[in-house]
Amino acid sequence: MSALHAIEASRVGDVDLGELLREFDVLAGLDRAAREEILSEALVRDLDYGDTLIRLGAPNRSLYLVLEGKLGVFRQAMATEPVAVVEAGQTVGELSVLERRPAPASVMALEASRVVVFSETAFWRLIDASHAFAARLLKQVSERPRGSDETFTRGAPPRTDYERAAMYDAATAVYNxxxxxxxxxxxxxxxxxxxxxxxxxxxxxxxxxxxxxxxxxxxxxxxxxxxxxxxxxxxxxxxxxxxxxxxxxxxxxxxxxxxxxxxxxxxxxxxxxxxxxxxxxxxxxxxxxxxxxxxxxxxxxxxxxxxxxxxxxxxxxxxxxxxx
The missing domain is CATH 3.30.70.270 (Reverse transcriptase/Diguanylate cyclase domain)
Incomplete structure (x- = not known):
């Protein structure tokens, strides 16, 4: 079983996730119904040092927000030094969700860390419902270092409502x-x-x-x-x-x-x-x-x-x- 499988995903439990996310402005501008809907789907993951959260070249359809600790972004499979460090209040995984491509890099825990997991559905709900979240995400992505690798340099425009709707089953809100x-x-x-x-x-x-x-x-x-x-x-x-x-x-x-x-x-x-x-x-x-x-x-x-x-x-x- 890989490190990815060994990572336990659990409900928020005694963690007041709403308060934590408000500290990072993730829920800014959302009405109560939208906030509760997004929080109801959120998961919290605790990572040990060395755990792999996202694997280079593997599919990823989730956005991860770091609550505690540090994550390293590694562009090559055997790299020893990260090209970027993701700390509390920052997100990772958005590129592969936005572009719907295999993950352009691996993401590993540099120390014991805790992250919130948002599904792709919740990700787009946040984009649609919170201007503050969308602006913050755009700023963070624009500041993230990119290399010469095609996957990093080739951007893709955000999906239109029609394109997103074509991916989902209307009755159940999961993929079709x-x-x-x-x-x-x-x-x-x-x-x-x-x-x-x-x-x-x-x-x-x-x-x-x-x-x-x-x-x-x-x-x-x-x-x-x-x-x-x-x-x-x-x-x-x-x-x-x-x-x-x-x-x-x-x-x-x-x-x-x-x-x-x-x-x-x-x-x-x-x-x-x-x-x-x-x-x-x-x-x-x-x-x-x-x-x-x-x-x-x-x-x-x-x-x-x-x-x-x-x-x-x-x-x-x-x-x-x-x-x-």
Whole structure:
């Protein structure tokens, strides 16, 4: 298991994240509803010296704000001296989110550190909702040293609302199937280590039949939020079908991916979702199939393998996880 997997992501707990972020002007200008929505998705990570937060060339879809400690930015895999140091109140990860390219550098903890993890969705919400955050981010990015490497020197304009909307599923606010297929294809072509999990809500049609379409939509949105909270900041979730989601887990082996799916399955079994009018929806379960990318394997084959594992889970009685 890599250092990235060893880093624990947890809910804020006893940390007053709202107060900390206000000190750094991250939440300046946000109304209460927007602030609470963004904070509800935020994760806090504690890093030990030498832990890798972002790996050179790997996908990154998260923005990290340093609360405590120092992070080093390394442009080369074997470099011993960082090209930049990121300290408390500063962010890192924005370039790969803005440009939607593999990370142009590695980021490692130079000492024990604590960071807040914002998903790409939360990142764009902050950009859209807070002029102060957007201006501060632009200033910080413009001051960050850049080398001759093409990934550093070639900028990309911020995404338009249309471009961002094309990446997401409107009903659940997570990525959509075209984005997932493109990302899996990109990872497979680069032959990096990763796994995928396909999961499906068991007997989903019963929810709609008994409570209506609106209740089904609420259930899917709540499940998507639970998935986002359960995963690491470097993992991705996308809606892949009517009642199906797919998880993309960088650097995870099949065993680890199955453990993630099992954690989701147990978390879902322990909660009951409510609609806005207070109607308590019936508890639901999921079936899931995990598969690990093998050297030379195409994206379609990998997704099909995960689908076969999902089918086995359903055939074995549902509410279970299978892997290949």
């Amino acid at each position: 199937r075209p984005w997932a297929d493109e990302t899996i294809e990109e990872l497979a072509k680069r032959d990096v280590a990763f796994s995928v999990v396909r999961l499906e809500v068991d007997d989903f049609e019963k929810v709609g039949a008994e409570h209506g379409r609106a209740a089904s939509d609420v259930l899917l949105a709540k499940l998507a939020a639970l998935l986002t909270r359960t995963l690491r900041g470097t993992d991705y979730v996308a809606r892949y079908g009517s009642e199906e989601f797919i998880l993309i887990l960088p650097e995870a082996k099949a065993e680890s991916a199955a453990m993630v799916a099992e954690r989701v399955r147990r978390a879902l079994a322990a909660v009951a979702f409510e609609t806005k009018d207070g109607t308590v929806l019936p508890r639901v379960t999921i079936s899931a199939g995990a598969a690990q990318h093998e050297t030379g394997q195409g994206a379609a084959e990998l997704v099909a393998k995960a689908g076969a594992a999902l089918a086995r889970a359903k055939e074995a009685g549902r509410n279970r996880v299978e892997r290949v």
